Structure formats: C-alpha cells, structure tokens
Amino acid sequence: MNTNTNNIGLPNIEDLQHLANELFSALPNEFPKEISLSPDHNEHPRATKIAETLLSAANLGQVETVFPVSNHDTLLAQSGFGPSPIPNLPKNPLDFSQTPPSMGGFGGSPSVASYGNIAPIGESQYSFSSIPKPNFFEQDLNGIDTSKYGLGSGEVPFAIGTGNNVNMEDPQTGFSDLNLKNKEESSYLPFEYEGSSFESELKAALDLVNTSFGVPLEKGSVGLEQNSSYYFLDQNPFAFDSRKPAISSVVPIQSQSRSGWVGSNFDANLIKKDFPILSEKVNGKPLIWFDNAATTQKPKSVIDRVAYFYEHENSNIHRAAHELAARASDAYEAAREKVRVFLNAGSVNEIVFVRGATEGVNLVAESWGNHNLVAGDEIIVSHLEHHANIVPWKRLADKKGLKLRVIPVDDDGQILLDEYAKLLNSKTKLVAFTQVSNALGTVTPAKQMVEMAHTVGAKVLLDGAQSVSHMKVDVRYLNADWLVFSGHKLFGPTGIGVLYGKEDLLNEMEPYQSGGNMIQDVTFEEIKYHKAPNRFEAGTGNIADAIGLGASIEYISKIGIEAIGQYEHYLLEYATHLLKQIPGVRLIGTAANKASVLSFTLEGFTNDEVGKALNREGIAVRTGHHCAQPILRRMGVETTVRPSLAFYNTCQDVDVFIETLWRLKTDK
Template sequence: MSTNINLPQSDNGISGLPDVNEIEQLANELFKLLPNEVPQANFSPDLADHPRLKKSLNLVHERLPSLFEKGRAPGEDHIQPFDVNNPQTSLSDPHFPASATAAGSGVSPSVVRHGPGYAVAFPQSADTSFEPDVSTLWSTINTFKSPPQLPSNAGLGSAQYYFLSGAGFRGNDPFGYNSVQSAQLTGSTFPHLEGKSANRFFDVNLVRKDFPIFQEKVNGKPLIWFDNAATTQKPQSVIDRVSYFYQHENSNIHRAAHELAARATDAYEAAREKCRSFLNARSVNEVIFVRGATEAINLVAKTWGDENLHAGDEIILSNLEHHANIVPWQQLAGKKGFKIRVIPVDDDGQILLSEYAKLLNHRTRLVSFTQVSNALGTVTPAMQIVQMAHSVGAKVLVDGAQSVSHLRTDVQALNADWFVFSGHKVFGPTGIGVLYGKEDLLNDTQTWQGGGNMIEDVTFEHTRFHKAPNRFEAGTGNIADAVGLGAAIDYVNKIGIDAIHQYEHNLLQYATGLLKNIPGLRQIGTAPDKASVLSFVFEGYKTEEVGAALNNEGIAVRSGHHCAQPILRRFGVETTVRPSLAFYNTTSEIDVLIETLYRLRKARK
C-alpha cells in the first residue's frame, strides 16, 4: 500500500492522535486480522468480498479518516481512499509481472475472472503481500509489541523452534533432547504469556523459517512443496537432533555398561515415550519401532495373520487402500485360502457404511482400512468402522500414515487393535515408523524376525522371547531416526495438532474453491470430510505433462497412481495429479499453482 500519511505530532509523540484509547482499540482490531489468523474459506471473485481484506479496508477508509479528522493540520486532506484499480494503491504479487491483466496470462488466481485492471493477488493468510504494507501504514499508531523473537542460542543442540526458549543444561543431555516433558514458555521469554500455549503465535511465515528446504530454488523459482502426502519436509530441529545423536550419543542400545550406550538408550526410549504420548497409548510397551507403515502392516500380516487367518475366513479392506494395505493380505490369502472383501465408496469417495454392514458376518476375522486416503484425502469414519468390526468379533488395523500429521490421534478412544504410521509423513526422518498394538495382543502374537535384542534366553534347543515391544525389534534398529522422530513429534506438539488441522482445513478450502472453477479440470475425491489432498485430472493433458509444467514453476506435486490403483479405477482414471498440503504451505503458493493451471488451460483449449 503506497498511501503516505503526514500528520502533525501531538504532545504524546503519536502522529495526529488525540485519543490514545480509541487508537489502542483500533490497533487491537487490526492485529486480530494479521499474522495469527488462519485463512477463511471464501472464494468470491470480488476482491472486496475477501473477508479479511474487507475488514481491513473498512478500518482504513471508514474509521481512520474520522479519527484523524480531529488531529489533522488545517487544510490537510483526508487520507486517500484505497482503490483496487489504482496501481498506486494496489497490491503487488511478487510471483507475476505487473503488466499481467487477464486470467491465464500472468494474473494471480485470486483475481482470475475479474477482468482487466486486476493484476494482483489476495491470498487469505499471513503470507499475503498486503499485510506488511498495512503493518507499515499503522506503525505510527501501534502501541503494542510484536511477539518477541527468541535469542539464538549457541551450540548444536539449542532449541530451534521459533516459539521456544532454549532448554537448560541437564546432565549428559545438555539441551533437553531426551526429556519427555513438554517445554514451557518462561516468564523471561514471554512474560505476558507465562503458562499459556505458544499456539496463539502460529504464523506460517515464522514456521517456514524452521524448514531449511524452503531456501531451495527449482528452475530458478522458490520451491513450492505440494508433495506432502508422499513425504513431508523436516524442520531444522529434527535435522539437528539426528546430527547431535551421531556426534554425541552414537552407540547400540540396551546391552552395554558404558556412557554412550546409556545416552543412546535414554534417547531411544525417550522417543518411544513421545510416540506413546502422541498416540495416547496406555503403555510404551504398545509402541514398536519399524521402518514405516508398510513394514508395520507386513509385520501384523506375517505374525498375527499367519497364526489366525485360515481357509473359510474373511477379511475386509476398503476401496480406498494404499497398495501397502492390500498386497500383504493378498499374499497371505494366497497362502492360507481366506477371502478378501472390499467396502465400496460413493461418487465423492466416501465409505458406504451401509454396504460395509452387509459385508460383516461371523466369518469376518479382520478389518484393515486407512483413516485418510492418500489418493483422495477422504477422512473415513474410523471410530464407527472399528465399533462395527468389533461387534462381530473381528480385529481392526487402522492405517494412520496419512492422518497423523493432520488429525489428533487417540488410539484408546479409537479402540483399534493396531494403528500404524510412518515418521517421514509427520516431519520426521525416513526409514522409521511405529506399529501400535494392544499390549496383551502383542504379547500373545508370535515373533516375526529372530536375532539379538528380542530374546531373554537362547539354547540350541529352545528360545525364550521378551515381551513387547522388544520381541518385535530384533537386531540393531534405526536408533538415530527413532530419536529424530521423537524430535519431529516435539515440533508438532509445540505448534499443536489442532492448530495445524484448522489451518490446513482452511487452506484446503481455499484451494478447492479455486480449482473447481478451472475449465476442464476434474477433481477426483470430493468428500466433504477431507484432509489436505487435491487430486485431479486435466482435460487435454497427461498427468505427467501437468507435473512437468508445474515443476518448471518450482512446484512439486505427485503425478501417477499414488500406489492406490483400485480407488483411481473406481473413478475411471489410471493416474491423477495430486497436490497435497501441509501447515507450512501458504495461499500464495496455491495461487502460483492455480495460475500455472490457467496458463496451461489457455495454451491448450
């Protein structure tokens, strides 16, 4: 915003403001609109109908002139009204040339279909270009301090969270890395927020600073990571934690008397406790470290499944499943002779509970399903599915690979017998994940792999195994990355999974509203209850062509079958383009995606 305000100085040093209380109230209202507000779901093509913009403009040219009237110099004009058609007062979008004037030729999608003269974007989150300008405009009347920036602490292990103070020294764990207690805001850091949640300062711009990958450029453009359903990016705190382990704690665990073994064991078991708390499991004995969700499902299939599924039995999967929750059961069915039945979905991609109820019977031994579809984003009615399965005596496995980074997980409330997830999908390292299982069930299940760490006693005639979790963690595990997963869970907890969910939901609504108006674009998966996946096909283009065109703009999406061919074929397609969102994404990034699609549409009508 380029409007200049020149006002006389009053006695209290604030330009032209005779009523401090009134200005204080006004500033309060303004800052409610700025960095801490998540985007609102509104897709009107009219600039003035963007809810936060409208509120801001009302403040500027409805209330502000009347306030300044009392203190302005004689003969001084009122403040120049904001005019979206006036280039001197319009707002620029750094992604597109200022000369762009038509949808599909450089104009940002927030103003697509607005007609000539609208060459600016108004994405509705804290990353928007207009907000710093509004902040500058109001700087002369802002009597409030911004959220304090934390001092940078020296040393590898200093807390990297933008909203946390550095942890104090604690024995051989000087940076509190292995503590399972939640870090608290201190009075010295946030004196006005002592004892309160740091979530009130959630700001996507600050969050992005925690992720070094966003300094990368792709084809000369800033990286836009919309491939979060495949893997998520890692905050600096996770990267530092893994590095710290190898620099200061590296050892095998459990079986040595030396100092590094104690440090490594402490770090590994602290990570297990963090996972237990994150899932709300009853005991750490219910948390088994595996390579990821795929290995966890295979573990259940090749242990409990091999023992308990027989010819004549039935298991139920849903039509939404990832191949990892289909293939292990198919392999076992071929060996054991049981039958796989499939829950259908409707045209929006929602589970048909009435059809599921028809599949359940006394032969049903297992129901295994995803909580969130990786291909469509559909959130399944998990608790109802679990309850219905238990009503006929079946066991239940829930694939949480796509849900843990978006939704609060409570395995006790869900009451599934097993729950699986992968660390790399919740901002942690690759090659690490968790199988949760009810403790009694795990202890009654045969072991999978044999080797060190999982035995109590071995002779050449007999082996006696540990109870869970050790009985399923043979050999040297992925210790460092388990510790890194603990750091990732710390990071998610400090922001707050509920804050993440709300922000992502509104981000998804924003993107969905823009995608649905692009000619020739068909969204695949339109369930009202979705996580942050936007799957589509584009008339006139192969999915790999769209993916390549987006890559040219620095945008990373997945194009293909997403290891979920059955559900895509249910919708009559073999592949889709799949942008998928996380809490570090912004509406400005979505604008770049939509604008690129409009350019493709124009190039091939």
C-alpha cells in the first residue's frame, strides 16, 4: 500500500478507499457497494466517521503506521463496522522500527497474519475494537529509564541490565537434553501471529456479556478500569506496551454463555491440549482446574521427560564411570542450568535443588539463621506470609531469643511501605516476605522492599513460590539474597524445588544435612565440605524430578513468561468482573496489583458448601485457610473459597464457574 508523503505513515486515501470498496462489494445488500472516504461525501455514515478520524489524526500527527489486513472480518473491524469504533488515537506516534527481540512472539510486527482460524461459536455476535494501549512504562523505575522497555519486548524492568533478554531465534532457554534419543521434539507455541494483544478483545467481551444470566447490564456499565492505581509503581507491570500495534480482530462472543472469547494471539484451548489431565471428567463433567495456587498440572512434555529418565537414564549421579551415570548427571546438571537462566542467576553454583520452597526456607533458617543470629536480633516478615515463611522464623526466634516483627497491610491486602520503613533498624538482620500472596494474590513491591532492607544491612529471603509461574523473576534485578520456589507450582513435578542464593553467601553457610555427595574428604579427624550447590545436596537427590522441572521451564520459556502473565492478568480481570456481579460475594484481597487468585466468601453459604457445589460441576477450587491464617484473620475471615487461575484456563472455564455460583444462589 502506498503511503502519503507527509511523514506520518498514513496510507494513501485512494488505496484505502479501493480496499474498502473491495470489501463492501462482498457484503450483504443492506451495505453500500461503493463509498468514498472523503469526509465531503456521505455515502455511509460510518465510512464518513472513519474518514474524519483518519484525516483528523493525520492533521495532528498522531498516527505513524496503519497495518494492511488480510481478510474481510479484520477490515470490517478497522473500518468501524463493529460495536467498538476506533477511539481517540494516542498523542504520541507509535514506533515499531526498533522493537527488541520478543519472548513468546509478542514483539512488534509491521504486518498482521490472517485471522482465518477464528470462527463463530453458535449464534455468535461479532465484536470489533481497536484500542491503542497506554504506555505504562513512561516513568523511570528507581532511576532507570524504562520508557524503552515493555512487556513482550524481551526487555522488561525485571531484566534491565542483566543481559537476560531472549532472542527466540537463538533462545537461552532451549537446553536440549543430548541424551534424549529418538524423540521428536514437539512445538508448544500456541501463537498464531506476532504483534497483537487481547486487551481490546477482553474489553469487548465484557461490554457484551450478561453477568446475571438473563439480566443485561445497562450499556456503558461494563468495562475495564483503564488506569489502575498501583500502590508502589505508577505503571501496571502487566500492561501492554503502547508502541505495539493496536490491532482489531473479530472475536466471537456467545451472548448468553460468553464462552467464545479466546485471545487473538494466545490460544489457551490449544495450550490445554498439552495437559493430559485436563481431559479428565469429574462427576461426568470436564475438569476445570482452578486450584493452581495449590499445585499446577503438568504438560505432556514434562510427564514424558520424567518417564524417559526412568526408561533410559536411571542412575545415581556424579559417582560412577558407566554410561547411565553420565546420562543422568548430564541431564541433572542441564536442568540446573535451565533454572539458572530462568531466574537470570549469575552461576549454576547459586542454584540448589531442594524438595520445595518450604525446605528452602528451613534450610536458610537453619544454615544461616541458627549460626548468625543472636538474642536481641530482629526478623521481619509480612502479614501476607504463608505458614512456611512464618513458622521457621518463629521457631528460630523462640529458640534464640530473637524478635519477630510483622509488616502490616491495608484493607485491600497491600503492604504498608511507610509502616515497613518504621520497622527497619540496626537490629534488623533478616527480612523474609512473599513476592505474591498465595491467599490474596497481592503482588508485593519486592524490588523496593529488598532495597529498603539492604539499607540497614539486613539480608532478604524472597518467597517466589507463587510468583515464578505468573511473571518474570530476575534475581539479579531483584537483588534478594535468597529466593525459593517449588517445582509443582511451576507445572513441574512434586517433591522438587529450588533455593537460589548469592554464591559467596551460600559458601559461608553451614551444611543443612550431612552425608554423601556434599563432602570433599572425610576422615575421623576432619571433614571437608564441597562448596555450593553440592554442600546442600546431601545423599541421592530427586534426580528425575529435577530433570522434569527443567522440562517444565523449557515449556514455559517457549511460550514466554511475559505472554503468560499478560493472558492471566486479563483472564483475572474477566473473572473478577463477573464474580463481583453475584449478590452476596465478598472478595477477600482487592489489591490493585494482583496475580491470578480470587479468594471470596458467599453470603448464606459455608465455604465448603460452595466448594462442593463447584465440584459437582467438575470445578476444582481450594477452600480453607490456605496455610495463611494470619492474613485471612486480618481480613476478618477464617477461611475462603479460592479459585486460582493459570494460562491453560479459559473464559469458558470462568463462565461455567460463574454460572454455577448463580445457580447456587437462585436455587436456595
């Protein structure tokens, strides 16, 4: 398509008019067969409107690029014939010329592939929208110019300056297992094309749904909040970069059940097929797994990799000269390297395999805390913590005469940073807190909290159990001294987890357990220990599941953790909006910045009654105190119902969940 020569990148009006007339010639009789895009003509009011919008933008210099499209549906959307015509265009010109490499296919693209694989579902309506995305990365973060960074660019605040920007043509995360013979590697990329987003599609979906099954909302009463207030950042870390193309797409919406929406470039239904257990039936209904904060399901690639180990590589590691020992050792250490890259750690020596996040916390409490803290020292934890990040410190405090202090939260479940600052003093030796609350979903200002602790000389342990599956976790950027997470919450096997620690600090710590593999030399007079990580991996470790964890990281990295975070964020918005419409629902935890957790109570029903009703429909949720009693009591409850979402969940899953709750209310 030719463009005008006015340096704003708009298409030649005659070419655009020609394309439009080609489209209209294929439309039903009630549409005009030929139009002019000059605002001086009035062949069709919507055509006139779009012409006025384009020409106005041209005069203001507000648009730089208009993308060619490849089918009539998409051209319809860009021509304004859907419920959501093009809104006011952004003031800053869009720039796609220097888009960095992208994780998961979210980099900017100068063209758009066909949307031909999106089909109507039943008696569907069509919703079109083309909403330019605000650039939430305009402001500096701790003095770093983040305006050139955006989600999907491959360069995010969590990875600034660390060299961990992934080029998918030469990924750092694809560490193939050399011993995996005669196995065809599957491609797990669920993307149809690059450069698009699904924020506009979700807004269109919410604008059209009936939230009470038969009682439509008044027009204009539904919609996403466009400017969320984040209590520790001025920008939304999950937001789309406004420099990416704002692409219209045809989104099928089923007016009553609302089950047709799928992100235009993130097909969760396709991802779901990679997880065998999600084809299970529960009570005759398809399984809907909304218990992801407790444990996540495993893709076929992870299951196959663990099985392959036992079929072809099973051996102890590091201590034999035979072939199977070499295979097992290579695969085990390759998994360690995958974890290193995933966390952007500086060395594989900083990656210790443990049973899970719980053992990682206990290891630090025993190996560092027990040997370095003395009576009168203070440990700070937050009110949000899982029991696993409270109990080890309380026991240590009771044992050694330490003082345990607690960072309070507000009524939304957000850390009160001013109160945290008041707790820090010269006696503070350790701050231990979660990056994402398992009970409320609150995302804490981890980077800022770590820096505040370090100003008084305290060490920091960060609980990443709930964060690593939802967002980029860069340990060099965060600069915590230790970080722990569990493999089973990262779509990997149970019984395996990771303790990250700064290498010098790990080597100063005493061994946690004693035995084989962690020693250099043993006599009856003296024992010499290995350095990290071996000094903390006594005995025969969970070799197979460490390798399985490596496979899960490889799977996630192929999709892109940023893409996963974006999709889950908008799925959470969709579910939250619908859940709030149900009378008697009280959401527990309403922080502006949340991961995919929806704790709630339902008036007139016990939490167990709600859980059982959902189970009858095949929906798995967690009910109880979620091993986080202090924060639930702070919120005025003892237990909640806790649906928690993952990237294989869909809007259709949410619809079944919401409809079940409505029936529960109306049948009583």
